[in-house]
Amino acid sequence: MRWMSALAAALRASLPTRSAAPQAARCGACRAFRNDPLYIERQTPGLHVMSSGFAAIRADDGICSVHSRYLPAQAVCERFQARITVVHRRVR
């Protein structure tokens, strides 16, 4: 019965609510995460033979190089590292 209560708790948690994790701290914003379709096709041999990196069912999943896992962009973990955009300044 324990697994049923765990499943019920997970189902309750699945109802759309405001997430505790801020958008900026999710995998989609992490520097270790990549989900562009052509990259996913290169990293996943055979994907483009009978499916595609551009398929809607793939949603925005991507590859995390820290965990070596294929994850949704909304996932969260404790090893989040914000992506850095470099601003090049003119040197005088």
Next chain:
Amino acid sequence: MSTPAQTVSGAQPEPITPRIAAGAWYRTEDSWAIALGVGLVTAAVLALVNGSSIKWLAVTPQKWSSPDQLGRQFSANAGRYLALFVLWISLFGLSTRALGIRTLQFLPSFALLFAVSAAIIGLGAWEQADRYNLEPPLVALAAGLLISNTIGLPRWLDAGFRVEYYVKTGIVLLGATLPLTLIVSAGPVAIVQAALVSLTTFGVIYGVATRLGLDRRLAATLGAGGAVCGVSAAIAVAGAVGAKKEHGPIAITIVIFWAIVMIFVLPLVARALQLPTGVAGAWIGTSEFADAAGFAAAQSYGGYAGHVPGISGSADAAVNAFTLMKVIGRDLWIGIWAFVLSIVAVSRWESTGVRSPTSVWEIWRRFPKFVIGFVITSAIISILTSAYSVADFNKVLKPDLVNPIKSLRTWAFTFCFLSIGLTTRWRDLASAGSRPFLAFTSGVIVNVLLGFLLSVIVFGNYWAALGSP
């Protein structure tokens, strides 16, 4: 989808690769397949309403008995073929550019694809083609496999071999030839049959895989690949459960292997048993693993109708039954599979250090949205045809509207079948390992037998009637 970024002025430069918004609507082939398919059907309807037709453009080779005849056909219709080529390359070229595929690579690749497809469709129109089993889908697949695994083609040519895009465009066009009433009436039977087979197949693969000691996330990825919609289901569930990076490619290798085997085996066995086209289509829809592969098998079998003694039903019945079973019965539910498995992964399986979302939005996020286009084109033509009598339908709508759309569909599917062969390079696929292969193969055996039982014996009369005139 925009991604938030932290700006650090003067930070040390680091290699940052461009990140493409994977989830935006214009970044999915589904959206473009809907746009192209619905756009072409709408154009065909508007032409008809204005007293014209797109049949001049939707050209395919007619029956021929000598190479000279075929040559004369091509030269007499050169302008039409050129116009069709310009239409396809413009539509696919612009849309793949929006997807982020290099146009300079796509254009020559597609030109090659079109030329070889024309030759294959032409070969299929040979009067003796049935005698030598030269069904265009099988020829396209075999030719592609032979080329890619022997002489090989430059990798950059893959830019134009977009299997999934072509099959989705073909399915949206197919909707125009499948009445909405048939989808509504046959849908529940397809869903019940597919649900029985999908749940059993998943259970067998998952059960055998975990007993063989495989990771549960790999077991679920393999199970979804065998039970739902092949490679697409495997990659969707791999993401939903947070599988290891190598799990997806393992499942994909095995799915591709069995899908290609089944393209040849299922029509062959069905032919030996002389199954009616509707029944064979339902069986293929239940037991084939990928949409593109299944359409190749179903279209091949449909080609036997009226040509191979003992096989009853119409050519369309095989494709229609397959579509109902595969698209409506199985593909549609991938979001629910992913949602349920994501909950199980979070609540029951060992932690991975990553917390994946378990929202009900998962169902919509992973919904195969091209199906919306399939329903829209079906609705457009169903509404239009409801105003016509059967006699007027056969006299006006069939030659001026339905048949040209079917011709465009034939082209889209041929691009797809040829692309499967041209992109399947066995040496490039991930090594699957014996245990995953054994687990998946157990599911294949159960799936094929149960699919046969339900399609031929339990619902046999129903699927056979689908092909009756």
